[in-house]
Amino acid sequence: MRSNVELRRVQITGGSTYIVSLPKDWAENLGLKPGDYVQIVRQPDMSLLLIPGGGKINRPAEAFIDASSASSLGEVVREFISCYLAGYDVIKVKFGQRVDEYKAHLKAVMRGKLIGLETVEESTDCMVVRCLLGLVEFPVKDAISRMHSMVASMCMDALKALSLQDSSLAKDVIQRDDEVDRLYFFIVRGLKMAVENRILMRDMGMSPRECLGYRIIVKSMERIADHAARIAKLLMSMNLASASNLINKVVEIAELSLKIYEKSIESLFKMSSKQANAVIDEVEKFHELESKAVNEILSSRLDAKTLTGLRLILESIRRIADYSADIAEIVMNLAIMPTTHPAGGTNSD
Numbered sequence: 001m002r003s004n005v006e007l008r009r010v011q012i013t014g015g016s017t018y019i020v021s022l023p024k025d026w027a028e029n030l031g032l033k034p035g036d037y038v039q040i041v042r043q044p045d046m047s048l049l050l051i052p053g054g055g056k057i058n059r060p061a062e063a064f065i066d067a068s069s070a071s072s073l074g075e076v077v078r079e080f081i082s083c084y085l086a087g088y089d090v091i092k093v094k095f096g097q098r099v100d101e102y103k104a105h106l107k108a109v110m111r112g113k114l115i116g117l118e119t120v121e122e123s124t125d126c127m128v129v130r131c132l133l134g135l136v137e138f139p140v141k142d143a144i145s146r147m148h149s150m151v152a153s154m155c156m157d158a159l160k161a162l163s164l165q166d167s168s169l170a171k172d173v174i175q176r177d178d179e180v181d182r183l184y185f186f187i188v189r190g191l192k193m194a195v196e197n198r199i200l201m202r203d204m205g206m207s208p209r210e211c212l213g214y215r216i217i218v219k220s221m222e223r224i225a226d227h228a229a230r231i232a233k234l235l236m237s238m239n240l241a242s243a244s245n246l247i248n249k250v251v252e253i254a255e256l257s258l259k260i261y262e263k264s265i266e267s268l269f270k271m272s273s274k275q276a277n278a279v280i281d282e283v284e285k286f287h288e289l290e291s292k293a294v295n296e297i298l299s300s301r302l303d304a305k306t307l308t309g310l311r312l313i314l315e316s317i318r319r320i321a322d323y324s325a326d327i328a329e330i331v332m333n334l335a336i337m338p339t340t341h342p343a344g345g346t347n348s349d
């Protein structure tokens with residue numbers, strides 16, 4: 001197997017210009033000719049990224065899904081979402097005999113879970129979908145800010161619904177989870193496209209480690225929204241008329257968990273390792289309070305269904321705090337910039 005690494009000697013021409021020759025087979029495979037341009041992009045680690053041509057962003061080719069050979073509707077949906085996350089701008093779907101069922105469900109997924117998709121062509125056995133919203137119109141960091149606002153709102157309203165035992169508000173919280181998922185998928189799509197295209201990453205003002213960090217952060221945010229929805233679902237299945245004192249205790253613990261989440265996102269927006277550290281310390285203290293609340297619930301004389309429901313609600317509240325700590329840890333990693341050294345150099349103390 002031939003190595004991808006080639007050693008080239010740096011030479012000087014004209015007395016002041018350093019030059020390095022390009023591998024001939026590489027240039028020929030790309031169709032480069034004398035006089036053509038290449039882009040040279042400086043990287044944070046002092047390496048150079050060489051990009052043939054004028055630096056245009058190459059979009060992925062069209063994706064094709066043969067739904068007629070799928071074993072289930074779930075398989076078609078998962079493949080469709082995977083194509084969206086991979087950055088395909090056009091997705092063609094060919095249906096089999098279950099065209100009406102599959103097509104209707106895919107359209108529901110597009111409306112409820114994915115941002116920017118529109119059906120541009122449709123026939124009896126085929127559908128062509130195009131993504132019309134790009135990262136220029138809706139930058140990733142703006143989408144993360146919007147996602148945070150929605151997640152925080154879901155958490156606050158879930159606690160309000162619990163405190164007031166308001167089933168109508170609880171239903172609204174559950175429905176909003178789909179909106180958070182739409183933003184989550186859109187952000188993941190943008191980050192994956194950036195990692196695979198350095199020019200796009202540069203235009204977004206991000207580095208590979210930031211893309212990785214934000215990918216983990218938005219997953220934690222999405223899981224926090226899931227737990228807010230879970231609290232709302234549990235509330236709707238319980239009769240809490242005889243547990244008002246315990247509900248107040250649970251809400252108090254939940255408000256502390258929500259504050260921890262908001263502080264973790266504040267540390268992200270400010271990129272403050274000090275604030276992120278403070279969040280992690282608060283989570284450790286939170287665990288002690290949550291443990292006491294669990295013991296208080298377990299020692300109560302509530303019926304088994306109510307007791308189990310409150311215990312599960314507290315578990316979701318704890319998970320919100322834990323995901324907030326995960327966010328804070330990523331912020332600490334992002335806030336501390338790595339020391340860069342020239343290629344081939346060493347870092348010795």
